[in-house]
Amino acid sequence: MALSEFDLIRRYFSDLTPLRDDVALGIGDDCALLDVPEGMELAVSIDTLVAGVHFLADVEPETLGHKALAVNLSDLAAMGAEPAWVTLALALPEVNEVWLEAFSRGFAALASRAGVSLVGGDTTRGPLTLTLQVHGFVPRGSALRRDGAQPGDRICVSGRLGDAALGLRLLQGEANLSEPERSQLIDRLQRPQPRLALGQALRGLASAAIDISDGLLADLGHILQASGVGARLQLARLPLSDAVRRTADWDLPLAGGDDYELCFTLPPAELSRLWPLSEQLGLAVSEIGEITAAPGLVCEQADATIWRPSAKGYDHFASHE
Amino acid sequence: MALSEFDLIRRYFSDLTPLRDDVALGIGDDCALLDVPEGMELAVSIDTLVAGVHFLADVEPETLGHKALAVNLSDLAAMGAEPAWVTLALALPEVNEVWLEAFSRGFAALASRAGVSLVGGDTTRGPLTLTLQVHGFVPRGSALRRDGAQPGDRICVSGRLGDAALGLRLLQGEANLSEPERSQLIDRLQRPQPRLALGQALRGLASAAIDISDGLLADLGHILQASGVGARLQLARLPLSDAVRRTADWDLPLAGGDDYELCFTLPPAELSRLWPLSEQLGLAVSEIGEITAAPGLVCEQADATIWRPSAKGYDHFASHE
Structure with missing residues (x-):
């Protein structure tokens, strides 16, 4: 039986990542509703990983779940941001429950360690492709940027x-x-x-x-x-x-x-x-x-x-x- | 000559969408830095469109640029949110400049009408797949949700x-x-x-x-x-x-x-x-x-x-x- 978009994200991910007070509404509506603390800028980064380009197609799904999130959290690290939320868009050639279960386990283990809540997602049929967007906070004006290096540094x-x-x-x-x-x-x-x-x-x-x-x-x-x-x-x-x-x-x-x-x-x-x-x-x-x-x-x-x-x-x- | 991720997003998109005061840092760093107005919740939604599944592979790229953004903005509309920002992850089988130019034109025309600024992106080689995340504002507690319908409504x-x-x-x-x-x-x-x-x-x-x-x-x-x-x-x-x-x-x-x-x-x-x-x-x-x-x-x-x-x-x- 085919599983709908809704079921896939709900079934494999929704209870695995931390609950956060700043998530007013998580997975399951047209949008997630999120609260950015006062005085904080929101830092966001989106990245796609394609099978055969960014990872070997036969990689262990648990490993892939870890890495997909890790490389995106790394962008928050580079800005000096504290991670908060992640969204996940998954294109899958077929619904493979063993694969999804292992992928979500690797993803959720790192999400829990990093205190990141999965707040939205989309699953669709297609060549194996993962797109994640991470969201974090940084006190206004204090982000680490690329453009501040000075001679002598x-x-x-x-x-x-x-x-x-x-x-x-x-x-x-x-x-x-x-x-x-x-x-x-x-x-x-x-x-x-x-x-x-x-x-x-x-x-x-x-x-x-x-x-x-x-x-x-x-x-x-x-x-x-x-x-x-x-x-x-x-x-x-x-x-x-x-x-x-x-x-x-x-x-x-x-x-x-x-x-x-x-x-x-x-x-x-x-x-x-x-x-x-x-x-x-x-x-x-x-x-x-x-x-x-x-x-x-x-x-x-x-x-x-x-x-x-x-x-x-x-x-x-x-x-x- | 191959164009890097950086060049593609810069070249085809960065000047086409509206500048907004709430974008402290846009395309070109590890993250974008964004300001959510006080009293507002952030509404976000991510969606993937795959060639051959969500659109015909030979669709006019300008039309596709419009539709990819439109279907995502529709999620903000359904929450009663005012659109603000969008991120775009593009997997492309090859760098086709004619295609990219037309796609970005369709995308940017709607972005301009909706007042949405493109704040981040990723381009990579892969089967044609578009993932967008839209971001909007809604006064805290006033979003339209799915769970409020009452008998008699x-x-x-x-x-x-x-x-x-x-x-x-x-x-x-x-x-x-x-x-x-x-x-x-x-x-x-x-x-x-x-x-x-x-x-x-x-x-x-x-x-x-x-x-x-x-x-x-x-x-x-x-x-x-x-x-x-x-x-x-x-x-x-x-x-x-x-x-x-x-x-x-x-x-x-x-x-x-x-x-x-x-x-x-x-x-x-x-x-x-x-x-x-x-x-x-x-x-x-x-x-x-x-x-x-x-x-x-x-x-x-x-x-x-x-x-x-x-x-x-x-x-x-x-x-x-």
């Missing part, structure tokens, strides 16, 4: 870069590693952790921020373009796992994408506030370069020679599979 | 029912009519007009409301279910065009879908306020039946016999093409 990143890209190569049989490294790297690809606490802690501290979805060069490039500045990176300072370091392939950390770490800039005087914060959050933060008045992005190697990129991140119209 | 609809479904049959060669009727009916299918002014005017007047996207029986059914009531419809009172009337096929107005008219209920004492409103808005409103305490939906024909439906609206997992 230091460039920092959270976590490690390139693990997800190496994980993809492992899944595709283009690289080979034994356990436990193999599982750890694939996990970094499939179960990114949005840096929500770091993003919120960077309000009033960072001058600009972005999340690394398309690769460091591409995403830092957006900050440089929006801020009208350039940058000089010290490649020796990039935070790398042993496995990524052993490949000696800079494309992984610089252009690999899917890391969902934060890249941000801040005045050098603020660095002393940054290190205790990193410790408190239990999340490594590395200083990897400096903003320059001269435009362009220069990557300096340990021997002071300049590295030239062979790729500039991930273009959405070139499949990465 | 009268059931009304705006406009005419069944034109869009007959337009689809014409396009598919399952019906034949000469001009100008043919063009008018196809236009009703392809260029629905969201009943925004009516929806807002019904605040404080209607006890429940919904927009008719899946057919009167299915959508009125949602009101009945949410309100825990039943209904008796007088089929002779359904507002029909001559062309629909000549088919003598009740499936068109009752189960055809895609009308995007409003169906609403109100206490009989409020009818005297409704008729001048209809006149003022230049939009026909018809009283078609009554809410009953007994559950179920009864369709009474002119001779007082009961009509039995052969279909119950449009299921999202059964293609209507």
